[in-house]
Amino acid sequence: MSSTHLIRASFLHCLGDPARQGNSAVNYIEDGACRVSEDGCICEFGEAKSLSTHPGEPVLDYREKLIVPGFVDTHTHYPQVDVIASYGARLLDWLETYTFPCEAEFGDAAHARETATFFLRELISNGTTTALVFGTSHTASIDAFFEVAQQQNLRMVAGKVMMDRNAPESILDTASSSYKDSKALIERWHGVDRLGYAVTPRFAPTSTREQLDTAGKLLQQYPDVHLHTHLSENLEECAWVSELFPEACDYLDVYEQSGLVRKRSVFAHGIHLTDREWSSLSSNNAAIAHCAMSNLCIGSGLFNYARAVKENVTVGLGTDVGGGDSFSMLRTCNETYKVQQLQRNKISPASLLYLSTLGGARALDLDTHIGNFIVGKEADMVVLNEQATPILARKTQHASTWEERLFALLMLGDDRAVFETLILGRPAKTQSMRLA
Numbered sequence: 001m002s003s004t005h006l007i008r009a010s011f012l013h014c015l016g017d018p019a020r021q022g023n024s025a026v027n028y029i030e031d032g033a034c035r036v037s038e039d040g041c042i043c044e045f046g047e048a049k050s051l052s053t054h055p056g057e058p059v060l061d062y063r064e065k066l067i068v069p070g071f072v073d074t075h076t077h078y079p080q081v082d083v084i085a086s087y088g089a090r091l092l093d094w095l096e097t098y099t100f101p102c103e104a105e106f107g108d109a110a111h112a113r114e115t116a117t118f119f120l121r122e123l124i125s126n127g128t129t130t131a132l133v134f135g136t137s138h139t140a141s142i143d144a145f146f147e148v149a150q151q152q153n154l155r156m157v158a159g160k161v162m163m164d165r166n167a168p169e170s171i172l173d174t175a176s177s178s179y180k181d182s183k184a185l186i187e188r189w190h191g192v193d194r195l196g197y198a199v200t201p202r203f204a205p206t207s208t209r210e211q212l213d214t215a216g217k218l219l220q221q222y223p224d225v226h227l228h229t230h231l232s233e234n235l236e237e238c239a240w241v242s243e244l245f246p247e248a249c250d251y252l253d254v255y256e257q258s259g260l261v262r263k264r265s266v267f268a269h270g271i272h273l274t275d276r277e278w279s280s281l282s283s284n285n286a287a288i289a290h291c292a293m294s295n296l297c298i299g300s301g302l303f304n305y306a307r308a309v310k311e312n313v314t315v316g317l318g319t320d321v322g323g324g325d326s327f328s329m330l331r332t333c334n335e336t337y338k339v340q341q342l343q344r345n346k347i348s349p350a351s352l353l354y355l356s357t358l359g360g361a362r363a364l365d366l367d368t369h370i371g372n373f374i375v376g377k378e379a380d381m382v383v384l385n386e387q388a389t390p391i392l393a394r395k396t397q398h399a400s401t402w403e404e405r406l407f408a409l410l411m412l413g414d415d416r417a418v419f420e421t422l423i424l425g426r427p428a429k430t431q432s433m434r435l436a
């Protein structure tokens, strides 16, 4: 039995950032092949005719399909599966009315496990192979999530929410319990298989200064864990933050004062930023997770991607389930495009591919492992089917360039266009349907 296997398809991936390098950042191989080693890493990649031949080697034949790197969702909440499509609220009342009651159920390990299983099945079905994920304040929520992600061999980063004020008692912790619980979860899960931990204060209004300092202490003790929180999503939220933290010069400064702004810090949204906040995000190498679907659904505002490029701030895309109404990174790209259109900023198909793959990997500082098909990286891939729906088939029929094919998939695609999801080079979409 061969210890490697071969994947045949057309391949499309980014080697750099198209916002800086244009389409030369993109590599397209019409008749390509990828050899995957026993451990799920890419050991050869290129034109099919240029790869060495291994007689008898198994082949996954996806010719006529287009393979892109596994999608990276840089901001989502698995416990909010049942909050999706909640009618007519903006951030602060949306949290109180729908989200907090729903999260209160996650002390129940069986409920957490069932929801994590549903959520991860949806991610796989949509071609997402890496995500940065909120749990709830209950440690059981994160144990359940990591157990299911581990079974699926997924590269996932997640954390228990830290929140010690301004929410119902049933989902509050304290500064000291959140420190102890987060530390125990880091010790239990961080670096196990493909899993990583994110210290996760919900957002400034639900943490005391004491708790934010505790989060900073964890980052000092465990420098390679992530920091994951929300920043400047909604104007009422921003006004509340300046009342709660009068000593801070702006919203980001609340986090800076506790040592939370550095590489591997990912801030969801960043819609209403001052000049100082932009330049601080840039100089501290922190990243923004832009969540177009959520920003539209809960009416938060329009993220300025052109400004992020100008300021050299790293950006990834997030679904922000359940503020966002879909698990699909294809649909996220569609809404990202439209949010820029509304501001007269053009975002290219290549940039959208970048943001949902290599850009997301860079935002999470995981691009040495994932994000494109460089030899040595992990073979997480999405097999896209341009025949998936009548309109996709019709639109792509006359597409003559990879750019036209890609834009049609990004604008018209969803989970139906994801023919297969390969985790470490092995088909997982059809198998995930059988998840316990």
Ligand code: GUN
Pocket (backbone or CB within 6 Å): 077, 091, 095, 099, 202, 203, 230, 233, 294, 320, 323
């Ligand atoms: N800000 C604080 N908590 C949340 C949340 O759960 N979702 C979103 N979109 N914003 C938040």
Ligand code: ZN
Pocket (backbone or CB within 6 Å): 075, 076, 077, 230, 268, 320, 323
């Ligand atoms: Zn969120």
